Amino acid sequence: MLDTGIDVPEVLNLVFFKKVMSKAKFWQMIGCGTRLCPGLLDGEDKQKFYIFDFCGNFEFFRMGKEKPTANMLALQGAIFNLEFQMAYKLQDINYQGERLIEYRKALVDTLTQKVQELGREGFAVRQHIKYVDLYSSGDNYNSLTYEDTLVVREELAPLILPDGDDANAVRFDALMYGIELTYLDEKKYTRARSDLLKRVSAVAGVANIPEIQMQAELINKILHTDYVGTNLDSRQIYFVNQIVEYIVQNGIMKDLSMLQETPFTDKGSVVEIFTDMKVWVGIRKVIEQINANAAA
Numbered sequence: 001m002l003d004t005g006i007d008v009p010e011v012l013n014l015v016f017f018k019k020v021m022s023k024a025k026f027w028q029m030i031g032c033g034t035r036l037c038p039g040l041l042d043g044e045d046k047q048k049f050y051i052f053d054f055c056g057n058f059e060f061f062r063m064g065k066e067k068p069t070a071n072m073l074a075l076q077g078a079i080f081n082l083e084f085q086m087a088y089k090l091q092d093i094n095y096q097g098e099r100l101i102e103y104r105k106a107l108v109d110t111l112t113q114k115v116q117e118l119g120r121e122g123f124a125v126r127q128h129i130k131y132v133d134l135y136s137s138g139d140n141y142n143s144l145t146y147e148d149t150l151v152v153r154e155e156l157a158p159l160i161l162p163d164g165d166d167a168n169a170v171r172f173d174a175l176m177y178g179i180e181l182t183y184l185d186e187k188k189y190t191r192a193r194s195d196l197l198k199r200v201s202a203v204a205g206v207a208n209i210p211e212i213q214m215q216a217e218l219i220n221k222i223l224h225t226d227y228v229g230t231n232l233d234s235r236q237i238y239f240v241n242q243i244v245e246y247i248v249q250n251g252i253m254k255d256l257s258m259l260q261e262t263p264f265t266d267k268g269s270v271v272e273i274f275t276d277m278k279v280w281v282g283i284r285k286v287i288e289q290i291n292a293n294a295a296a
Contacts, residue, residue, distance in 0.1 A: 131151060131156050236273055239274075
């Protein structure tokens with residue numbers, strides 16, 4: 001009821017019954033209990049005051065050892081939100097290939113596990129228990145709506161607990177999920193791609209580390225090819241997914257003339273779908289490389 005601008009020296013108990021979010025305001029509120037008050041109790045000066053924090057503000061601002069920082073909490077919530085949005089986007093008919101179906105299933109498993117880890121006893125969790133119960137079950141992810149994404153962003157994502165990963169690793173995860181989601185939305189991700197290249201370049205600069213040496217091929221692909229450069233629209237993604245499905249089932253794709261038949265042409269012909277033929281040429285090179293590797 002009272003937070004800042006209050007000066008009552010007699011205060012001995014502070015009760016936090018809401019999330020404060022602002023560290024400056026948090027310390028101002030604590031300051032309400034620090035006011036000196038001579039002769040308060042039986043002639044004794046005020047020596048201490050108590051804080052009852054029902055909403056996890058101390059944990060939020062890392063007032064104890066080994067507690068997650070507010071920044072880490074926000075990052076983990078952001079990643080949860082991005083993962084949920086991806087699960088929503090991957091329901092689209094264009095993404096129903098076997099590989100993406102499995103990927104979405106793995107996403108849902110991760111999301112439900114994170115929600116289940118919240119438990120049901122914490123005060124903050126109990127305020128949102130309806131949504132904690134709802135999204136603890138994988139069955140409730142079968143037909144997500146846009147409204148679900150809004151609810152999760154507001155009601156659930158802020159509750160998600162950090163998983164102990166290094167902050168830089170978590171930020172990189174957030175960057176990659178952001179790129180993937182932008183890709184699914186068929187939007188440009190120029191700035192995010194630039195950020196990714198900067199980070200990978202920094203990693204390449206310490207390639208003497210064995211773990212980095214093991215990923216040298218992937219690093220070179222990112223830095224020196226269009227491995228993450230190409231934006232595909234929904235029709236192109238559908239076309240590529242059909243190629244992937246065919247190769248998964250058959251191992252190779254020798255006869256490219258079949259690309260002029262259904263299901264490859266269900267969204268249009270190659271010429272209609274790939275107005276920029278450089279994109280199609282890149283895809284064709286990948287197919288030819290797969291065929292060459294299979295024959296070797």
